[in-house]
Amino acid sequence: MRRCEEVVPLLGPLHDGALADDDRAWVEDHVCRCASCRERLALIAASAQAVRESVIARARGLDLKKLPDRVMARVRDERAATAERAAVWGREMWWAHRRAFAAAGGLAVAACMAVAALFLPWRGDDGALIADNSPQIEEVDFGTRNGAVLQLPRQTTVIWMSDDRTVSQ
Amino acid sequence: MSEGPNGAGDDRTLVKAAQAGDARAFRALVERYQRRVVQLALAMTKDADEAMDIAQETFVRVHRYLPSFKGDSSFFTWTYRIAMNLCLDAQRRKGRLERVDVEQGDEAEIEAAMDPPSAALAGPQRQALNAELRDRIEEALASLSDNHRAILLLREVEGLSYEDLAKVLGIRKGTVMSRLFHARLKMQNKLREYLGEEAPKREEPEEES
Numbered sequence: 104m105r106r107c108e109e110v111v112p113l114l115g116p117l118h119d120g121a122l123a124d125d126d127r128a129w130v131e132d133h134v135c136r137c138a139s140c141r142e143r144l145a146l147i148a149a150s151a152q153a154v155r156e157s158v159i160a161r162a163r164g165l166d167l168k169k170l171p172d173r174v175m176a177r178v179r180d181e182r183a184a185t186a187e188r189a190a191v192w193g194r195e196m197w198w199a200h201r202r203a204f205a206a207a208g209g210l211a212v213a214a215c216m217a218v219a220a221l222f223l224p225w226r227g228d229d230g231a232l233i234a235d236n237s238p239q240i241e242e243v244d245f246g247t248r249n250g251a252v253l254q255l256p257r258q259t260t261v262i263w264m265s266d267d268r269t270v271s272q
Numbered sequence: 273m274s275e276g277p278n279g280a281g282d283d284r285t286l287v288k289a290a291q292a293g294d295a296r297a298f299r300a301l302v303e304r305y306q307r308r309v310v311q312l313a314l315a316m317t318k319d320a321d322e323a324m325d326i327a328q329e330t331f332v333r334v335h336r337y338l339p340s341f342k343g344d345s346s347f348f349t350w351t352y353r354i355a356m357n358l359c360l361d362a363q364r365r366k367g368r369l370e371r372v373d374v375e376q377g378d379e380a381e382i383e384a385a386m387d388p389p390s391a392a393l394a395g396p397q398r399q400a401l402n403a404e405l406r407d408r409i410e411e412a413l414a415s416l417s418d419n420h421r422a423i424l425l426l427r428e429v430e431g432l433s434y435e436d437l438a439k440v441l442g443i444r445k446g447t448v449m450s451r452l453f454h455a456r457l458k459m460q461n462k463l464r465e466y467l468g469e470e471a472p473k474r475e476e477p478e479e480e481s
Contacts, residue, residue, distance in 0.1 A: 115453050119427065121434045150460055151428040157409040158429045162311040165320060170310070171302045174331040175295065181332065 105133055110140055118147045283347045291338050298338075302331050305348060308430065309355045315425050316359040318414055326362060330355040345439050352430065353440045356422055363418050412462035420455035427452055 110133045116122045117130050134140045197204065239254045245264070253261040283304075289297035309330050313323035333354050341350060413421055419441075426432045426440060437448045 112449075112453055115456055116434075116449060119434070119452075121449070146460060147456060150456065150463070153405065153409050154413065154424065154428040154459070157406045157413075158311055158315045158425065160406060161410065162307065162314050162323075165310060165314070165324070167306050167310060170306050170324065170327060171299050173328050174302050174335075175299055177328065177332045178295075178298070178335045181336065 104136060105129060107133075107137060107140055110134070110137070111143065114140065114144050115147055118144060118151070284343065287338070287341065287343070287347050290335075291341070298335060301334075301347070305351055306331070308348075309351065312352065312355055312425060312430065313359055315413065315429065316356075316418070316421060317362060318410075322362060326355065326358045329358055333358075345436070349432070349436045349439055352426065352432070352436075353442075356426070356440055360418060360422070408463060408466040412459055412466060415462055416455065416458055419451065420458055423448070423451050424455045424459060 110130055113122060113126060113130050114134075117127060117134070122130060134144055241252050241254065243250045243252050243262075249265045251263045253263070255261065283301070286297045286301050286304075290301060306327060310323050310327045313326040313330075314320060317323055317326065330351065334351055337354075341347070413424070416424065423437060423441060426437055432440060434445050434448045437443075437452070438445045441448070443451070
């Protein structure tokens, strides 16, 4: 039979059901034969029960009805604060870097237009591809004035009129 | 000890719903565990208002970190860990956290473990915990270091397994066994003092070899 000094540290784990099977067998065997260790084990159980009863009794008097409401109110406040922080962060980012955002946006638009101008084929009214996309300038006699017409693709026309009223003969 | 009125399985359902944004599910979790969290905080701090504040803050943090809860440990173990950390932080702010080597007891303490048990605690007269003894137990608990009180409460009151104690307290299982052993010894010795018992003379067990 082992000595009590060896058994005493294992009485707590025995009480708590935390001993491995091998250890439990010889510790239980010792406890069955040793009245002092039986009393020590009983003391652990009694002390645990006394602590449990004492703590539970002390907390029993507390009114917890309002606690869930208080928690849920805090949770709602925290959610609102998080959303507000995100909004403020977004606004501050915009104001702090708005020029950079505008420049980046402008560059993106310009890049898209350049890609479109380079790679999209122009088509005429009849849907046929216009072979020559280059603008065409044509001098026009408007009778009382001279003018010029700049013909751009997609039916875009720019007309200049001269200030000179003299019609060239 | 059970994990709340409807067990861990139901906890998982509620936790998943709460993670998906269901406020009613989260409230159900609060209602399920509030008493045990308050109980723990009250025993740690000895102050009802502070215990309520800690419980409230515990559940707010549970909600805040719920998206990152993966279910590696049970929900109540995870909740207790948050609650216990808040209790220890509160004690630290008050400068009451004792820095003691809790894994080593002095020789007198170990010797006392070999003393015969207190009749007032283990005897039949203790069957019903009377008010005076309850007061003595509260005093004895309050006199323990925070680390010893924490492990004693989590084991004796909440019934946590050694594995869960290790998770909640952030220590190894071997440390759990050692710390719990010394916490129980100190508690028993304090109770002996409060009950006015002389430390009994060493008595050999009847069949000791």
